[in-house]
Amino acid sequence: MTRTSVGKGLGGSPKADGSSKADGSLKADGSPAGGFRQAMSWLHTWVGLTLGWVLFFIFLTGTVGYFDTEIDRWMQPELPQAQTGLNSTDTAQVLLDRLRVEAPGADRWFLTLPAGRHQPYPGIFWQGASTKAGASAASGELQVNGNTGEPFSARDTGGGQLLYQMHWRLHYLSRTQADIIVGFATMFMLVALITGIIIHKKIFRDLFTFRPGKGQRSWLDAHNVLSVVALPFHLMITYSGLIFMGFSYMPLIVAAHYGVDDEARQQFISEVFDPPGLVDSAREPAPLVPLGHLIAAAEDRWGENRVRSIDIRHPGDSNARIIFYENIERRVASGGERLIFDGVSGELLHQVPPATSAAKGARDLFVGLHEGLFAPPVLRWLFFFSGLLGSGMIATGLVLWAVKRRQRMEKKHSLPHLGLRLVEKLNVGTVVGLPIGIAAYFWANRLLPVASVGRADWEVHLMFLAWLMVLIHAACRPNHRAWVEQLAIAGLAFGLLPLLNLLTTDRGLWHSLVANDWVFVGFDLTVLIVGLMLGWTAWRVWQKRSLIDTGEISIKQGRSAQELPGGQS
Amino acid sequence: MVSMLSSLTEWVLGFGGMGSLCLSMKSHAMKSHARQIGNLNYRIWRPGQKWMGWSLLALSIAIVVSARGWGPGLVSFFGMLSAVTLLVIALITYRPRWLVPASLACVAVGPILTGFYVLF
Amino acid sequence: MGLTGRRLASLVAAALVGGYALATAVGIFLGGILPMSRGEAALVGNLLSFAVYAGAVIWTFVVRRPVKVWLGLMIPACTLVTGGLLLTGRAG
Numbered sequence: 001m002t003r004t005s006v007g008k009g010l011g012g013s014p015k016a017d018g019s020s021k022a023d024g025s026l027k028a029d030g031s032p033a034g035g036f037r038q039a040m041s042w043l044h045t046w047v048g049l050t051l052g053w054v055l056f057f058i059f060l061t062g063t064v065g066y067f068d069t070e071i072d073r074w075m076q077p078e079l080p081q082a083q084t085g086l087n088s089t090d091t092a093q094v095l096l097d098r099l100r101v102e103a104p105g106a107d108r109w110f111l112t113l114p115a116g117r118h119q120p121y122p123g124i125f126w127q128g129a130s131t132k133a134g135a136s137a138a139s140g141e142l143q144v145n146g147n148t149g150e151p152f153s154a155r156d157t158g159g160g161q162l163l164y165q166m167h168w169r170l171h172y173l174s175r176t177q178a179d180i181i182v183g184f185a186t187m188f189m190l191v192a193l194i195t196g197i198i199i200h201k202k203i204f205r206d207l208f209t210f211r212p213g214k215g216q217r218s219w220l221d222a223h224n225v226l227s228v229v230a231l232p233f234h235l236m237i238t239y240s241g242l243i244f245m246g247f248s249y250m251p252l253i254v255a256a257h258y259g260v261d262d263e264a265r266q267q268f269i270s271e272v273f274d275p276p277g278l279v280d281s282a283r284e285p286a287p288l289v290p291l292g293h294l295i296a297a298a299e300d301r302w303g304e305n306r307v308r309s310i311d312i313r314h315p316g317d318s319n320a321r322i323i324f325y326e327n328i329e330r331r332v333a334s335g336g337e338r339l340i341f342d343g344v345s346g347e348l349l350h351q352v353p354p355a356t357s358a359a360k361g362a363r364d365l366f367v368g369l370h371e372g373l374f375a376p377p378v379l380r381w382l383f384f385f386s387g388l389l390g391s392g393m394i395a396t397g398l399v400l401w402a403v404k405r406r407q408r409m410e411k412k413h414s415l416p417h418l419g420l421r422l423v424e425k426l427n428v429g430t431v432v433g434l435p436i437g438i439a440a441y442f443w444a445n446r447l448l449p450v451a452s453v454g455r456a457d458w459e460v461h462l463m464f465l466a467w468l469m470v471l472i473h474a475a476c477r478p479n480h481r482a483w484v485e486q487l488a489i490a491g492l493a494f495g496l497l498p499l500l501n502l503l504t505t506d507r508g509l510w511h512s513l514v515a516n517d518w519v520f521v522g523f524d525l526t527v528l529i530v531g532l533m534l535g536w537t538a539w540r541v542w543q544k545r546s547l548i549d550t551g552e553i554s555i556k557q558g559r560s561a562q563e564l565p566g567g568q569s
Numbered sequence: 570m571v572s573m574l575s576s577l578t579e580w581v582l583g584f585g586g587m588g589s590l591c592l593s594m595k596s597h598a599m600k601s602h603a604r605q606i607g608n609l610n611y612r613i614w615r616p617g618q619k620w621m622g623w624s625l626l627a628l629s630i631a632i633v634v635s636a637r638g639w640g641p642g643l644v645s646f647f648g649m650l651s652a653v654t655l656l657v658i659a660l661i662t663y664r665p666r667w668l669v670p671a672s673l674a675c676v677a678v679g680p681i682l683t684g685f686y687v688l689f
Numbered sequence: 690m691g692l693t694g695r696r697l698a699s700l701v702a703a704a705l706v707g708g709y710a711l712a713t714a715v716g717i718f719l720g721g722i723l724p725m726s727r728g729e730a731a732l733v734g735n736l737l738s739f740a741v742y743a744g745a746v747i748w749t750f751v752v753r754r755p756v757k758v759w760l761g762l763m764i765p766a767c768t769l770v771t772g773g774l775l776l777t778g779r780a781g
Contacts, residue, residue, distance in 0.1 A: 036751060043750045184705075190743045207654070208591040210662045225658055230651040242739040250738050253716035256770070257731050257777050271728035332640035359729040362736060365640075374641065378576065382648030389651065 037199055044195035047188040048397050049423070053430045054185045056394045060434055062167035062237075063387025064160070066372055066380055067523075069118055071160025074523040075445045077505040078154040079143075081517055082120035086146040088113055088299065088307050091122050092291045094149040098124055099315075102142065105130030107281070109312040114146060115305065115327045118373050122146040156456040157445055163438070168245065171460060183249040189238045192397075196227060203228055213544075216403050223396040226389050233386040234393065240370035243363060272360055275352040277340045279319045286318035289346040297348065298324045298339055308336065312343060320344055326354075329376070333361060334368035395431045402427055425474045425482075432486040433470035435534070439493035440466035442527070446504040480545050487538030495531025498524040574689070575636035578682040579629050579646070584653040585679045586625035588672025591657050593618030601665040625679055626650075632686060699755040707762030708745035712738040714766035714773070721773035 064071070073079060095111040103109065107128030114122050123143045129135035142151045162171075170178040197203070207228055210221045227234065247254060247265075258264040270278075291310065298307050311323040320343025326336030331354065338352040355361030368374060372383040402424045409416055416424075441463035448455045448462075470489075474482045501524060502508030512520035592598050593615050633649075634642035660668045716734035723730035749758045 039750050039753065040747070043747065047746075187739070187742060187746075190739065191746050194743055194747060205594065208594070208597055208658050208661055210658055212662065225655075229654045229658070232647045233651065239739065243736055246735045246739070250713055250716055250735055252713045253720055253734050253738060254731050256717040256774060257720045257727055268728055268731065271726070272732055332644060357725070357729045359725065359732040359736070363732060366736075369644065375644075379641070379645050379648060382645070382652060386648060386651055389655075 040195045040198045044192055044199055045401065047195070048192045048394075049401050051181075051185040051188050052394055052398045053426055054181060055189055056391060056398070056430055057170075057434060058167045058182060058185060059387060059391040059394055060438075061163055063384055063391060064438065065164025065167060066375075066384045066387060068160035068164040069120060070519045070523060071163060073120065073519050074501075075157045075159045075442070076154035077501075077507050077520075079121065079152055080145075081515070082117075082519075083114045083122060083146045084116060084120060084305075086114055086122070088305055089292050089295050091146045092295060092310060094146060095122055095124050095144060096291065098142070098144050098149055098151070099126060102126065102140065103129035103135045104133040105135065105316075107314060109315050111310040111312070113305075113307055113309060115308045116329055118328075119308065121152065155445075155450045158456050158460055162456075162460065163441065168241075172464075179245065179248045183242075183245065186238060186241045190242065193227075193231075193234055193238060197231075200224060200228070216400070216407055219396055219400040219403050223393060223400050226393040226396055230386045230389040230393075233383075234390050236366075236369050237387070237390065240366035243366045244370055246363075272357070275323060275338050275340055275350060275356075277349045278313060278321055281314040281317045282319040284318040285316055286320070286344045288312070288315050288320060288343055289322070289341070291322075294322060294324065294341050294346055298326075301339070302326050302337070315343065318344055321349075328368075329374050332368045332374055333364035334371060334373065335364055395427075398423070398427050398431070424479050425471070428479065428482045428486060429467075429471035429474035432483070432490050432534075433467050433474065435530075436470050436486065436490045436493055437463045437467035439490065439497065439527075442497055443493065443500065446500050480541070484538055484542045487534055487541060491531050491533075491535030491538055493531070494527045494534060497527040497531070572636065572686075574682065574686050575632055578679065578686050579633045579636075580649055580653065581675045581682055582625045582629035582632065582679040583646075583649050584656065585672055585675030586622045586629060587650070587654050587657045588622075588660075588668060589618045589625065589676060590622035591661055592668065592672060593622060597661050597665075597668075601661060601668045621676060625676065628679070628683060632683060636686075696755055700749055700753065700758060703755060703758045703762060704746040704749040707759060707766070708742050708749065710766040711745045711762045711769075712742035714769040715741045718769040718773035721776035727777075 073082075091113055092111055095113075096109075099106070099109045099111070102124070103126035105128075106126040108126060110125040112119055112123035112125070114120060121143045122145075123141065125139075125141045126135075127139045129138055129140075131138060143154075144150070145152055165171075168178065168182050169175070170181060173181070200206070206221075206224055210218070210225050212218050242249065251265075254265065254268050258268045295307060295310075299305070306327045308325045308327040311325065313321045313323070322341040322343045324339040324341070326338070328334065328336050330336070333354060335354050337354055338350075339348060340350040340352065341348055355364055372380065375383055402420060405420045406416060406424075409420065441459055444459040444462040448458055452458075470486060473486065477485065498509050501520075507517070507520050509521065509524045511517075512524065592601060595611055595615070598611075598614065598618075629649075630642075630646055633646050636642065637645060657668065657672075660671065716731075716738035719734035719737060720727070720731035723733055725733075745762060749762070752758050752761070
């Protein structure tokens with residue numbers, strides 16, 4: 001393919017080509033000087049490009065996921081403001097009553113208390129209920145109004161959860177397919193980061209260097225800046241992503257020591273992760289202990305309203321166990337302390353520290369860092385912002401690949417080859433197309449009739465249909481026009497969302513401001529700012545054709561290089 | 570919980586630190602018209618700015634870790650560092666003359682805020 | 690010695706498949722020898738295997754010689770798996 005021909009073109013002079021950090025060339029057989037770095041440069045280019053668009057999707061949807069529950073709430077405008085102030089004991093009783101109605105005979109009852117931003121409303125969840133005894137379903141999940149005890153009724157939507165789940169589930173694919181694709185993409189990302197560090201000779205010296213208006217040079221600067229500025233985040237999020245899904249990606253390690261069947265796997269999970277003291281059902285009925293004094297004991301230990309959830313195993317059985325989970329906002333590592341009570345006598349059986357072993361502690365730390373559930377508002381914004389930098393790093397890398405080859409091609413007065421044209425189309429259709437798709441998801445949430453059947457599914461279908469349309473548009477339009485037009489569409493799609501929200505709900509921006517409803521205010525203002533920035537970018541790109549197409553013109557048009565003394569070493 | 574003062578101190582010190590480190594480099598210093606640095610002056614300027622930069626960053630870590638603990642503190646520090654570094658880059662690229670006063674202001678205010686934080 | 694299509698394909702396969710094999714093998718080995726409970730040791734092996742995988746991919750493209758790369762990945766992989774499983778067998 002083109003790889004070898006590019007390699008031949010530059011193979012003769014490895015040292016003279018010192019400036020080409022991310023060059024797609026591989027010298028045939030490494031000479032000692034420069035061979036290593038060139039090999040790393042080649043690897044960086046190709047692991048970055050091959051799954052680059054998948055990585056962009058993973059990064060951007062994951063970044064949006066840092067505001068998953070906020071988006072959930074915007075997408076269900078029928079729900080009231082968060083119920084986080086409610087008294088734990090009363091709320092638990094309300095939830096327990098609801099579970100007795102919805103899920104009699106269940107094997108497991110789970111009560112979610114409104115403990116903070118990640119759990120704004122009380123909720124229940126059950127498994128193994130008996131429909132014969134009157135359960136509404138064998139297993140299910142409901143958000144419950146803590147004041148009335150009735151389930152909330154709100155429009156059917158995938159919400160922010162679905163948007164965030166996409167970044168590792170890829171929505172339409174099976175779990176196995178998604179695991180394979182996301183696993184390799186993440187591994188490629190890790191290799192791209194390590195090789196990127198190796199080939200970037202002067203990481204600290206170049207850290208502050210950005211030279212705009214110089215075509216390819218500027219794209220390389222931008223790529224370097226976005227990568228290095230948030231390098232700790234990029235490394236953390238990539239490695240923790242691998243660890244998060246580690247048992248799926250590397251199943252044979254556990255299988256070698258436990259066996260390959262599901263039971264063996266369950267054995268491993270319970271050895272490492274389950275709290276001690278859990279037992280099987282005795283199949284002897286016994287009344288469940290009232291939760292009141294157990295909650296009091298837990299709050300004595302953890303502080304008021306710091307019980308996150310209550311997990312009842314085998315309710316109504318003589319072997320019932322009740323697990324209390326501590327809220328998670330105080331530590332980076334995921335998971336807090338757990339208390340395990342006997343579900344009949346109410347006796348405290350075990351106090352389980354957050355990390356039962358150093359190994360689990362290390363995994364919890366990575367998982368906690370990845371999810372950022374502990375993060376208070378400012379830190380949450382920094383996570384979001386770092387995620388955007390990561391998405392920008394991938395996007396600039398992809399554009400750089402294309403800009404570099406187009407420039408080289410124009411020097412030779414040859415026509416762009418198929419690969420280059422494909423990359424250019426995919427770049428615009430993904431880097432701008434995916435945001436347009438996400439905006440379409442929000443538009444669909446407000447415009448699809450609330451009562452229509454399968455509306456939650458159609459929200460997502462419309463997201464991907466919009467993205468598909470954008471990709472087709474990119475394929476049909478000249479490169480530069482495609483960027484301008486799509487950026488303008490994206491700007492409008494995000495910028496007009498607050499207006500759409502005002503027209504279709506009674507929770508417009510002014511109303512939210514007056515009501516101190518910061519989730520709605522935050523959503524409206526964020527999409528407005530995103531829209532304005534996209535629109536501004538569209539205008540800039542429209543003015544300066546050279547930004548996208550080739551570096552040659554802009555170097556002539558740009559200011560003279562002497563203005564930056566030290567720029568070239 | 571985490572006081573506004575500790576966060577403000579963390580950010581001011583972080584910006585002062587990264588600004589000083591940026592200005593310790595000759596090309597950036599000249600671009601920002603920090604002064605007409607001759608080779609001799611630069612020999613003093615460069616280590617001075619470097620020491621200043623690293624000390625402020627170290628102080629910033631100390632503040633945020635004492636306010637939030639090691640885990641959340643370090644996470645917060647690196648997030649802050651990304652943001653202020655991008656700000657320094659934006660300034661040195663598009664408003665190079667503003668970087669010297671902005672950085673010096675933070676260098677001056679940072680230790681005062683640190684004093685307040687330690688006292689209260 | 691140009692990097693022809695077949696040689697490139699062999700290297701890519703070595704990086705992806707051979708690297709995966711070595712990473713899994715190191716994980717299994719650590720799961721067998723680390724002085725902690727079986728579950729924890731397997732977990733540590735799992736956590737570290739990804740670093741091994743990344744290292745193996747990079748090493749493959751530093752060496753760039755298919756035969757050497759394949760042997761260099763698969764021989765240690767087989768040895769480590771055998772060693773790890775033997776040790777587990779003894780312990781169990």
